[in-house]
Amino acid sequence: MEESITTTTRRDGAGASTSNLVAKEARRDSRFYFADGNVVILVDDNLFKVHRGVLMQDSSIFTTILSLPPPVPNPEGSSDENPFILHQESTETFRALLMVLYALPHEIVAIHNPETNIDDIVLIAKAAHKYGYIRTENWAADVLSSRISAAQYRENQDFLRLLDYAILSDRSSLRDRVFKLVMCSTKSGSINLSRVIHFAERKENIWWNKVLEGAYYRYALKGPSRWNSDPSLLKRHKRNLYIGYCTLVDVRQSSFTWAHVCEDEGACSTSFRRQLEIAPFPGPMADLLGWVDYVAQSGFVIRKGQLRRAPLTPCHTVGLDTLMAMVYSLDMYELFTNSSY
Ligand SMILES: [Zn+2]
DSSP, rough: OOOOEEEEEEESSSSTTOOOOEEEEEEEEEEETTTTEEEEEEETEEEEEEEEEHHGGGGGGHHHHSSSSSSSSSSSTTSSSSSSTTTTTOOHHHHHHHHHHHHHHHHHHHHHHHHHHHHHHHHHHHHHHHOHHHHHHHHHHHHHHHHHHOSSSSSTTOOOHHHHHHTTTTHHHHHHHHHHHHHHHHHHHOOOOOHHHHHHTTEEEESHHHHHHHHHHHHTOHHHHHHHHOOOSSSSHHHHHHHHHHHHHHHHHHHHOOOOOOSHHHHHHHHHHHHHHSOOOSSSSTOHHHHHHHHHHHEEEEEEEEEOOOOOOHHHHHHHHHHHEEEEEEEOHHHHHHHTO
């Protein structure tokens, strides 16, 4: 049974330097409020009463915090009325940490079960990382790596939280594998692209930028009627998609020049443009990357009135290389996130 009590806590987010006190409803956690616990911790609206010895395992940061001599007779953490406050923490994450610190054997076995949700293990790894439980984190990260290697995850697993953890903890091997999974699911459309956009745009690093540009690109290909009917997208997302979409189509249709190695530049350019137009690329108009790869692999000419695959002339090969270099040098991230592109 959860018991509701009233406690007075600092909610300014700036630690103990202020006397701005705000009364707040707090609730004793249903599982991790032990009568014989000796440190009370407040996370969100939840009070945890746990054991110092458990928190101080594995050289965690609690070892430093809790081993300091109390500065006053009634120090923070000594009671429900004066709890130790963990700012910028979620009940979900802290509970996951306590779950593993207090785990019984069958609970540890359950974590190894292939049926266990990967995101539950990510929560443990992330919390252990945050509070410096090094061996606990290594164990959770190993479980995650094994699950990924053995492809033991749900069919609709989106891996976003796992990628976030792998980047945060600088585990390059795990990060690279999960990054590929996220990019593949973005490309195949097996992941909710709006969710990916919302998740990735809150992060600021090169990995999430790549994920964001990939999600925008794939969503752009679906066309305006699809984004406009997606209530989860914000106005700015739709604007970004529209600008990106139009730019991709423009680039595909615009003319370009290259350093000719032939005798007749004008006729050569015209015939090459004609070849690009007749290449029967099956993808959407905005799929610039798909189109340029398709053209590079195909090489089409009209011979005797019929469309045929044929090797390109040496000059057209130079032209195609120039086109590909131009397309691949486009900064897709800027294209979709910077409206002044
Ligand atoms: Zn030429």
